[in-house]
Amino acid sequence: MRMIKMLVGALAFAPLMAFAQVSLTTTAFHIVAVKQADGSVTEEWQKPENIVPGDLVGYRIHYVNSGKETATDVVVNNPVPDNTEYVVNSAAGMNSQITYSADQGKKFARAAELTVEENGAQRPAKASEITHIRWSINSVAAGSSGDVEFKVRVK
Amino acid sequence: MTCLKQLALIGAGLLASSMSWAVGTAAGTNISNTATASYTLPGGTSTLTKSSTVSLVVLELIDVNVVSGNSSSVSTTAGATNQVLTYTVTNVGNGQEDFVLDVTQLTTDNFDTTNVRVYRDTNGNGVFDSGDTQLTAGSSSIGLLADASATIFVVSDVPGTGTTGDLSQLRLTASSETVDTRGGTPGSSISGAGSGGAPDAVVGNNYTSNATGTLELGTSSANVSINKTIVGTVDPFGGNTLVPGSVVTYNIAVVVTGTVNNLTISDPIPSQMDYVASSLTLDSTALTDSSSDTDAGSFNSSLGTSGTVSVNLGSPSSGSSYTIQLKAEIK
Structure with missing residues (x-):
């Protein structure tokens, strides 16, 4: 009797899973300054190897809508990983509005408007105090995809 | 690295005289990142999705810093024995590491001292005395935890003749034993050599460091x-x-x-x-x-x-x- 009930339960969820159409893939990179032949220095996003304190790490989050309907109010959330510090102005994403939190995701604001409380007063938050990054995308049409990214420095 | 040696290293680190736990993320630390997304489908269904978690392991960064503990020349006299120059060796990397100590006499000074010996301030009192451990310059290594320091004394004898104002300069160099043994240039990684659970070690810009102390023949x-x-x-x-x-x-x-x-x-x-x-x-x-x-x-x-x-x-x-x-x- 119990077995059957569990099976029914599993089946009941199956149709829902088919609607889970936006998926995310996160990739990490080791950001390395590479001197080019002409003497200029270019930032290269390389394989995430040989990470040591002080290094820059880039995270690229690829989203894709593999469903048949347009997803709206898409909000990508990423906490700044432990033992790293957000690099100022490094969050990017086409067609997205980027907001930040300095209080573990309780409230979000644009970088210029983000404040933290200190000695009873509000002051602008430092990049090192940012705990979460959020990209708000109005809509992602069926079959379309995009990337958002940010950089951190390993403490 | 053998288990025994690691134990010895931990002991040495705890004894180190000045210790400060600084910023660098410890070797072997896992940095993981997961993104999530919420979205709405026609009909108003809200859904949450998660990316797979991306994990990075922080490798051991090998860096060391040597400074002279003598702010100016140390005054000495001709024929004086056991003249002491003081240095501080600090592991500025993020994992425990062995450093080989060596002393060189500079050639741009006036005289060389003799009977040059290297001691670690084992009892941590900052003064060269019988409680300190002699090391073999060029081969003995000291183990230091990340951010730990050791005080090193370079002790030598002054020749019997000399002129007031004559200088003798001695340079203490600390080099990562791992890099000495395995080789490597700054930025390169040494496979299997990481400490603290890190698989590999990365050679830092300062895998070797030195400082110079000066003895000066002077009036008393x-x-x-x-x-x-x-x-x-x-x-x-x-x-x-x-x-x-x-x-x-x-x-x-x-x-x-x-x-x-x-x-x-x-x-x-x-x-x-x-x-x-x-x-x-x-x-x-x-x-x-x-x-x-x-x-x-x-x-x-x-x-x-x-x-x-x-x-x-x-x-x-x-x-x-x-x-x-x-x-x-x-x-």
């Missing part, structure tokens, strides 16, 4: 400080006023801050006073007034207007201090 006057004070007055009436017949006790504090030879402290008695016979003490031990016996003190009544007290302190080592007391009576 700058190495002795003398401070004379009155510590007590007894007048003939049992009070403490300064009247004829009052006995004043003088205290002469002598501190030796460098190496000096044949140090004699002389104190001419003021013309309005008489030395109180047999009142001279050195570190609370009475000295006789005779100059013909073996103790360090004497009173020469024919030197100066009221005579002069002398105490011969010989060749005290740096850091020695003495307290001389004597009494004089107002005429």
